[in-house]
Amino acid sequence: MTTPGDRGQGVPIQPVDPTxxxxxxxxxxxxxDAQRAMDFLSDNNFPVEHSAIVGTNLRMVEQVLGRMTTGKATLYGIGAGAWFGLFIGLLFAIFVPRAWLTMILTAVLIGAIWGAIFGAIAHAMTRGKRDFTAARSLQASEYGISVSAQYAEQAQQLLARLSAQPLTT
Incomplete structure (x- = not known):
């Protein structure tokens, strides 16, 4: 296992499988780029089951998308409730020989109403502690191709050929 500051080529890391x-x-x-390298190894019959793509120096990034209001929470609730209502309506419609369309539309309407209610209540219960919407993601500062020690030399030789090739998109 390496320390967080180690970044050199050929440095052992903590294995996914301790054996x-x-x-x-x-x-x-x-x-x-790491995915392209792994694909290159696979295309050249390298035993990729003995390898991993490892992201290092992870950080969580939360991209703020906009302000959340009770109105927006209600609209999101309507959408989520309508989808759930559609699902339930389709399940019930399987067992109803007639008026199946009415069954589906009724379930969608009821789902949308309940979704609106729950969306508004859920937002109101936060009491302004999170009045924004955001998308979270994990990002790494770099990605390493790690392979079992017995295949390291073969992988390095293949990847040297890849770095000599021009990039194509």
Missing amino acids: RAMVTVATYPEYA
Whole structure:
């Protein structure tokens, strides 16, 4: 296992499976680059089941999308409730030989009403502690290709060929 400051090529890391030692054979600034390298290894018949893409220096990023109001919470509740109502309506419609469309529309309407009520109440209960919407994601500062120690040399040779190739999109 390496310390957080170690970033060199060929540095062992904590393995996913403790019975096999892993070695980092390459690092990339973007996940797409690491994915491209792993795909290249796979295309060249490398035993990829002995490898992993490992993100390091993880951070959680919360991108604020906008302000949340009681009106917006009610609208989101209507949408969620309508979808749930559609699901329930379709289940009930299976067992109703006639008027199945009425059954579905009624369930959607009831779901939308209850969704609006619950959406508004849920937002009101926060008492202004979270009046915004956001999308969360995990991001890494770099991505490493780690392979079992017995395959490290083979992986390094293949990835050296990949770095000599021009990038194509």
